[in-house]
Amino acid sequence: MALYSEKVMDHFRHPRNVGVIEDADGIGEVGNAKCGDIMKMYLKIENDIIVDVKFETFGCGSAIASSSMATELIKGKPVEDAMRLTNRAVAEALDGLPAYKMHCSVLAEEAIRSALEDYQKRSGKVLWECPREASEEERCSCAPETEPAQQE
Ligand code: FES
Numbered sequence: 569m570a571l572y573s574e575k576v577m578d579h580f581r582h583p584r585n586v587g588v589i590e591d592a593d594g595i596g597e598v599g600n601a602k603c604g605d606i607m608k609m610y611l612k613i614e615n616d617i618i619v620d621v622k623f624e625t626f627g628c629g630s631a632i633a634s635s636s637m638a639t640e641l642i643k644g645k646p647v648e649d650a651m652r653l654t655n656r657a658v659a660e661a662l663d664g665l666p667a668y669k670m671h672c673s674v675l676a677e678e679a680i681r682s683a684l685e686d687y688q689k690r691s692g693k694v695l696w697e698c699p700r701e702a703s704e705e706e707r708c709s710c711a712p713e714t715e716p717a718q719q720e
Contacts, residue, residue, distance in 0.1 A: 573663035576633045579636040580629040585621055587624070589621075594610075594611040594683040595609070597679070598675055600672075606626045607625045607679040609621065609680055610623070611687060616648075616693075618647060623635040623638075634655075634665070634673040635676050647695055650684060651684055653677060658676050
């Protein structure tokens with residue numbers, strides 16, 4: 569059996585949504601300390617819908633395929649859906665990754681989460697409740713910079 573699925577090879581050879589969004593509403597960059605690979609995600613968000621997404625990945629083929637598939641999975645979707653995207657869902661959409669390459673899909677999940685955290689900070693919107701008890705003085709890094717808008 570081939571090591572990589574046809575979908576992995578397709579997204580590696582023809583990655584979707586590669587590039588930069590100059591006026592992005594959220595940018596996230598993450599790296600894997602062990603392999604040294606870096607992934608950067610750019611989100612354009614309108615009315616809490618991800619209208620555009622682009623990525624730059626300096627990494628292995630699985631990381632490129634994972635980034636490409638992850639962008640396809642969240643493009644046109646509400647931010648809530650993107651927040652819930654797991655590395656497992658990315659790997660499944662690629663028809664699987666070898667076990668020792670699953671960490672590459674984790675990078676995609678983390679890059680999107682990081683870009684959404686950036687969007688949350690910039691917009692002041694509360695996309696998720698901080699799991700930590702952060703006081704005004706000691707804000708958790710995921711907390712918005714500004715006062716959150718009143719929730720319904
Ligand atoms: Fe580093 Fe794939 S080997 S992300």
